[in-house]
Amino acid sequence: MSGSISIKKIKINLIPVGQVKKINFDFLIEFLADSFRANIQVGNNFPLPGEAFNFQRKQYLSSYILRTAKSYLNLKEDEKALLIADVDLYAEGLNFVFGEAEINGSIAIISLVRLRESFYGRPEKKEIFESRVKKEAVHELGHVFGLKHCSSSQCVMYFSNSLADTDRKSWEFCLRCRGLLMTR
């Protein structure tokens, strides 16, 4: 590569957690590389920690997975990780979460389960699924890069309380969030 003056120093590792149904992550790799001007790599699977499973809820505690993965991955200073899980996640006090992140930290997780139309008994649509994955991935990584929730309902940093919120917002940062991201 030549002719480029941008120095790509941040590395984002995409880490499948447990068994992730065969998905080609190419659409996400290019997209995240553009959104964060980062090098994206797909890492080895991280095994789902059994202790994170709540038998009553039949869901995994996302913070537990984040914590164990963080100590296991031993990320370098210029490295971030996005865990991609294909199990349903929860946080205390919430029915479910689409994802969770360490704000201004190094690691985040998203779940693919509730981003599929089939979860709601509707026929699967690849485009819709991929656009939701992009939004959730950028949102959680935005937190990792220090961004908080945004009040603009179109901004990717808007808090998604439901799938409708996710579908309504774009996968881009608003000007304000973009500005905050650039100053980091």
Ligand SMILES: [Zn+2]
């Ligand atoms: Zn958030």
Ligand SMILES: [Zn+2]
């Ligand atoms: Zn914003």
